[in-house]
Amino acid sequence: MKVRRIYKRRVKSYKDSFKPERSDTTGDIKKLLDIQETPPDAELTSIYDAVRYGDYVPDGETISKLRKM
Secondary structure: OHHHHHHHHHHHOOOOOOOOOOOOOHHHHHHHHHHOOOOOOHHHHHHHHHHHHOOOOOOHHHHHHHHHO
């Protein structure tokens, strides 16, 4: 849940550029950010994908690292 909140907060920080639809995937969001010429955070996206769609459970160090990004 923490990684999801961090990812959501990061995506919402681009609210001036675009607003993703509720059904948009991370790939859709990345494409929108690339079109807007705003560099997406690839590491955060990959970790979020691993948590959301895989079995990855991040440790405290990883979460702290993501928060500092």
